[in-house]
Amino acid sequence: MIPTYLRHTRKAVLASSLAAAILASAPAMPALAAEAAAPSGTEAASAVAVYLDGSKLQTEIAPRMVDGSVLVPMRSLFEAQGAKLSWDGTTKTVTAEKANTKLIYRIGDSTADLNGQAMQLAVPGRIADGYTLVPLRFVSESLGSKVDWDEAARAVRIYSPIEVNATIQWGVNLRNAPDAASETVGEMLPKGEKIQVMREAGALWLEVRTQDQRTGYISAKPKYSDYSSATLREQQANELIAYGMTYLGTPYEFGASPDQTSTFDCSSFVKRVFSEVLDIELPRVSYDQATQGQEVALSDLQKGDLLFFGARGLEIGHVGIYAGDNQILHTYSVKYGVKLEEFSASWKERFVTARRVY
Numbered sequence: 001m002i003p004t005y006l007r008h009t010r011k012a013v014l015a016s017s018l019a020a021a022i023l024a025s026a027p028a029m030p031a032l033a034a035e036a037a038a039p040s041g042t043e044a045a046s047a048v049a050v051y052l053d054g055s056k057l058q059t060e061i062a063p064r065m066v067d068g069s070v071l072v073p074m075r076s077l078f079e080a081q082g083a084k085l086s087w088d089g090t091t092k093t094v095t096a097e098k099a100n101t102k103l104i105y106r107i108g109d110s111t112a113d114l115n116g117q118a119m120q121l122a123v124p125g126r127i128a129d130g131y132t133l134v135p136l137r138f139v140s141e142s143l144g145s146k147v148d149w150d151e152a153a154r155a156v157r158i159y160s161p162i163e164v165n166a167t168i169q170w171g172v173n174l175r176n177a178p179d180a181a182s183e184t185v186g187e188m189l190p191k192g193e194k195i196q197v198m199r200e201a202g203a204l205w206l207e208v209r210t211q212d213q214r215t216g217y218i219s220a221k222p223k224y225s226d227y228s229s230a231t232l233r234e235q236q237a238n239e240l241i242a243y244g245m246t247y248l249g250t251p252y253e254f255g256a257s258p259d260q261t262s263t264f265d266c267s268s269f270v271k272r273v274f275s276e277v278l279d280i281e282l283p284r285v286s287y288d289q290a291t292q293g294q295e296v297a298l299s300d301l302q303k304g305d306l307l308f309f310g311a312r313g314l315e316i317g318h319v320g321i322y323a324g325d326n327q328i329l330h331t332y333s334v335k336y337g338v339k340l341e342e343f344s345a346s347w348k349e350r351f352v353t354a355r356r357v358y
Contacts, residue, residue: 049155050136052080053198054215061129063136069123070156071133081143081160094132096143103142107132114142146213159213166208166227168193174216178205185216197227203235221279222358236278236358237304237324244273244321244329247338252331258284266319269331269338270306273321280358286319293357301354307343309350316352 048070050057064071074094078085083098093106105112107125112118119142125134136156137147146159174185178201189195189210195218196209206220206227218224220232253263258271267286274280282289290308301307303324311317311332320330323340328347331338 047154049153051155051157053158053160053209061131064128064133066123066126069135071123071125071128072136073131074125074134074139075132077134077136077139078143081140081145081158083143096139098143101143103139105134112138112142148213157213159209162194162196162209162211162213164194164196164211166195166197166206166225168195168218168225170223172218172224174208174210174214174218176216178202178207178217180219182217185214186212189218195225197225200229200232200235203232203239219279223279233358234303237302240273240277240304240321241323241329243277244269244323244338245340248340249336250331250338252334252337264331264338266330266332270319270321274357278358282357287314287316289319290316290353290355293355296354296356298348298351298354302356304356304358306355306357307347308352308354309347310352311350318350322354 048063050059050063050072059072061073075085078094078096081098083096083101083103086095087093088095091106092108093104096103096105101115103112103114105125107127110121110124112121119138121135121138123135125132127133136158140147140158144161148157148159149155150157168189168191171188171190173188175182176185177183194211198207198209198215200220201207201217202220204220205217206225207215207217209215220227220236222228247261247264247269250261250269251263252265254265256263256265256268258268261272264272267282267284267289270286270289271282271284274282282292286308289306293306296302296305301322303322305322307320307322307328307330308316309318309320318330318332320328322343323329326343327340328343329338329340333339
């Protein structure tokens with residue numbers, strides 16, 4: 001069983017641990033050298049902010065500065081970075097395992113065993129105030145994380161290994177907020193860049209992390225990355241329908257110009273909605289729009305799919321947007337203009353194909 005001094009909140013331990021190890025590596029942290037000028041073997045609390053993957057952590061006890069190295073509570077540091085921890089109370093030995101990494105350390109020793117190889121610690125771990133403290137940098141880097149010292153902010157920044165789940169398809173700005181007017185974070189992300197999508201920030205933004213450990217927001221519009229999910233698609237479909245509904249009653253005009261919104265025909269309406277909401281540029285006419293995306297069966301329809309029908313003697317002469325709940329959002333009549341109506345039996349008789357374009 002793990003003793004009491006190893007039991008503490010994950011949040012506290014992580015923050016503490018992070019601060020310790022980072023500051024422990026002298027070359028990368030010149031500012032710490034001044035703080036570490038205390039006599040050998042002395043220790044003091046260290047007012048250092050600690051961040052894990054961009055999120056600030058609060059420590060339960062203050063980090064300990066020991067001979068220029070910062071030590072912090074151990075348990076959460078290991079577990080927050082995905083390591084499984086076991087404790088031998090008799091020998092006061094900790095074993096941490098993550099993927100192909102196995103770290104064995106006995107508290108108080110100046111070396112640790114990392115995958116069978118002895119590794120030197122700048123300062124041995126110790127027990128203080130009921131917590132087991134270890135050097136943050138050594139532990140984090142042993143588990144594959146990257147550790148940086150931010151001199152201006154006096155902060156330790158730990159970055160867990162990036163888990164790539166998307167690729168940039170079109171150059172896109174990384175921003176500090178989910179807003180096109182917000183500031184950019186470094187250079188534009190180029191086509192082909194691998195990223196980790198950490199979460200969906202509504203229908204139109206993704207919070208991401210890059211391989212050079214920048215975090216921020218990119219557009220969730222389909223042209224910019226290959227990331228997709230059922231929840232994101234549904235949110236974007238809701239945006240499409242909501243935007244399209246703002247034109248309810250707008251007059252119908254066959255051959256209406258796609259460069260204005262005072263009148264629409266079926267295909268100019270669809271083209272406008274997809275362009276404005278998702279930056280998807282569809283062809284001008286319905287029979288060309290029917291070549292885009294992937295075909296879907298009627299039984300597999302989802303909100304936001306395009307529905308194509310025979311009309312005016314053409315195999316495909318009309319298009320509408322499936323609005324869910326057996327409804328179509330489209331325009332075809334001078335009498336009604338843009339209209340939401342049932343996908344009725346009469347429409348299904350004229351149905352030709354459905355396409356999913358995002």
